[in-house]
Amino acid sequence: MQMNPPPTLRYPALMTRAPLILQTPQGLYCPEGEFHIDPMGRVPRALITHGHSDHAARGMGSYLCTHQALPVIRHRLGKITAEGIAYGEQRQIGGVTVSFHPAGHVPGSAQIRIERGGEVWVASGDYKTAPDALCEPFEAVRCHTFLTETTFGLPIFQWQSEVCVMGQIARWWQDNAARGVVSVLLAYSFGKAQRLMAGLAGIGPICTHPVVEAVTDILRHQGYALPPTRVANGAPPQGALVIATPNAMASDWAMGLGPHEVAAASGWMALAARRKGTGAAFVLSDHADWAGLNAAVAATGSEQVYTLHGYTDPYAAWLRSKGLSAEAMS
Amino acid sequence: MIRFAQLLAQGTPTPDAFSAYMTQVDPQESEAAQRLLSGQRPTRLAPAATLLGWVAQATDTPDFLIDACLKICPDKAELAALLLPPATGTTPSLAQSLANLTSAADYLTLARSLPPEARILFNRLASGTFRAKLAPPTTTPQTPGHCLAILTLIDPSGPTATFALPHGAALVPLTRLRLTIPGTPALLAWARANVTDRFGPLRQMPPTQVFELEFDGMTPNARRKSGITLLGARVKAWRPDSRAADVPTLSALLAQSP
Incomplete structure (x- = not known):
């Protein structure tokens, strides 16, 4: 966004009127x-x-x-x-x-x-x-x-740049892939999930939880630039990234993932207290x-x-x- | 400094993680790290509250905002790290960070150049609240112990599994381990189809599947139902050939201990 200097000319002061909202x-x-x-x-x-x-x-x-x-x-x-x-x-x-x-x-x-x-x-x-x-x-x-x-x-x-955070996530993913372990990123099913896909496109196979896939499919049909993804049903391909909601990880679906590492991506991950209990944490907010x-x-x-x-x-x-x-x- | 922060990200480092770190850094840094992890602390520059005061002044943050921040981030070393804007410039090494730390101005220059996680660690060093000590390495290499154990619970995130041993008519939990063996996907597929109960994230299975565990030693632990903690335990193999009825009891395992 353009960081404009504070405007010197403000809108003319208004007479007190009923609030619009x-x-x-x-x-x-x-x-x-x-x-x-x-x-x-x-x-x-x-x-x-x-x-x-x-x-x-x-x-x-x-x-x-x-x-x-x-x-x-x-x-x-x-x-x-x-x-x-x-x-x-x-x-x-x-x-x-x-x-x-x-x-x-x-x-x-x-x-x-x-x-x-x-x-x-x-x-x-x-x-x-x-x-x-x-x-x-x-x-x-x-x-x-x-x-x-x-x-x-x-x-x-205070957020780091998008590119910087996506770089951190990509390195985590590649380190896991090198060890033959699946990477699971926890994200809200609409918005954050697709932002992660878009930002991490072209690195390796991306799989999704069905709830995430449904929303992704809708946005893809609308014309948003999203990489190909497929629903993780059973073991995902070697070195894959799986994008799932936090709820999904407590379901039986998660048992099909095999050995994996979990990470969360959220603005709240800026706080050490919120990072406890998640495998890896990335500060990425909408x-x-x-x-x-x-x-x-x-x-x-x-x-x-x-x-x-x-x-x-x-x-x-x-x-x-x-x-x-x-x-x-x- | 970033490497040192990464080393400590998961708490006190394991000896393996520490030796891997030592091969990556220059001699000055490894010497500084060794000193810190052997329990020697650097001279304290100022208490965390003072560091926070310097940062508040340097960033023009009024007191009422500091108070609001302390409500969700009561750790002053962490708060001082978060209030500075994202890092700029080159990152100093651990040795450089410690050697050049004598004034508020030094502190602010160094802190500004560090990414968030390293900055928190740096604040702990500067305020004399750094606590991390490497466990002394176990000197006597032993031949590992082995036992059979029965799978009772799985936590799908991880995934981790709880193993138990027969004790009287009951099964007593022995240890909870991460599943990394090659047959894990097949095991999870079996588990998924055989869930008998759920406790939060935990899934209970019929106690029919037998595993071979390997461990470096055992130590008494009165807080465990089994009365012991296995040291360095890992899952060695899934043993579909063994029946749960044939798994030796907890007492038999305890009899093995010296």
């Missing part, structure tokens, strides 16, 4: 558009940032998400009334204009921009500012009010790190920030100490 028991709500964003409680109209289960839940009257996000959401939620929208396409909903912009988190993920008479709010959903080999890169959207996630909103979370959050907030040029998820209070306090108006949205 509120926190409600069902989730974020836009009263003027009468829709929710990533609701968890049943609502008539839902705008969805991406297909992870803590953002896309069953039971909504209708769904709106990017064309790229829709196939996985349909796969996961079953029979739903849903519609896709292109990145950047503007749509009038009630008294507001809505558009979706790349969030760099997982394929099809979006930030949602809401405009009413020149006033702009952006709900970030989950986002990652650094690019990867798979998903649409993050785009900063200028706004007056920015709702940012703060999953890793502390300065202890969320913005400390520097990424700060760059994203600066690039929006916003004068008001609300924090959501994770370290909401310390991150809001940090922004206030830098002269911004910020508070945790709860």
Whole structure:
């Protein structure tokens, strides 16, 4: 992402008006558009940032998400009334204009921009500012009010570059292969799993757990550049990498893998306490790190920030100490 | 420094891992490593809280953020390592790191040039909290002991297996070992089709499959049901020719011990 210097010219100060987005028991709500964003409680109209289960839940009257996000959401939620929208396409909903912009988190993920008479709010959903080999890169959207996630909103979370981490994983994989041992990487079935495949393509055979393969197949058909993979059913080929969910390793399926080494890839692996008990650990996150959050907030040029998820209070306090108006949205 | 950190990544290194490491590094580094692992500690530069203070100042991190970080990372040596941005420049060796460490400025320069894992280790050395001592090598090479044991449980992640011996009417767990023998895939296929019960990640099998174990020695251990710990135990072979009923009892094994 382009690291813009903090803007000198901010949007003109606005008269105090009703907030465009509120926190409600069902989730974020836009009263003027009468829709929710990533609701968890049943609502008539839902705008969805991406297909992870803590953002896309069953039971909504209708769904709106990017064309790229829709196939996985349909796969996961079953029979739903849903519609896709292109990145950047503007749509009038009630008294507001809505558009979706790349969030760099997982394929099809979006930030949602809401405009009413020149006033702009952006709900970030989950986002990652650094690019990867798979998903649409993050785009900063200028706004007056920015709702940012703060999953890793502390300065202890500072990621190494994607290439560097993929190199570490590749070396671990090759060392295992040289000993005739299968490498098992634990990853979330949508997003992280495919990012690993894309980043590790061309090194050796990649196998998957069926749950991972189903999502991978959908994304491959959508045109995302993913290497060939096949479901591990019984012993994988010599020197293979197997990508599986943590749950899968506690199932009988794992007994078919033969001798193997296990590794986890997650932002939480930055902490020694979280690395205990996993064979190997790689720090690889689909969320913005400390520097990424700060760059994203600066690039929006916003004068008001609300924090959501994770370290909401310390991150809001940090922004206030830098002269911004910020508070945790709860 | 990175190699030394890798050596210690899984706790106190085994003698084998240590000798492999010694062949990879230069004489200065091997000498420094030997001193550290024989229990000698370098002079403490400053307590971990002071190192953290230097890092907080160098990175302009306000106190309220340090407090928030301490809540999920209470280890100050680790926190000081994580607060600095990812490493830049060339990585100093272990010997260089220790020789050039006399001031806050030295500390910050060295710490900045190290990747995260090596940085935590470096902070432990600088704060005098480094604890790792190589076990003295076993000097008397013995002829390995052998026993037959019955497979009772498998943990598919690993995979590891629990082996037990008959004791009265019951089977008493003897040891839990990683499965690396050539027949492992076939064994797991059999196990998968014969699961009788589940305890978290553990899978129970009918106690019918017999294995030959090899070990370097045994030592009394009152915390084990079997009363002993096998030293250097490994799975030697799957013995489909043996019946569980023919496996010698725990008492027979204990009778072997000197």
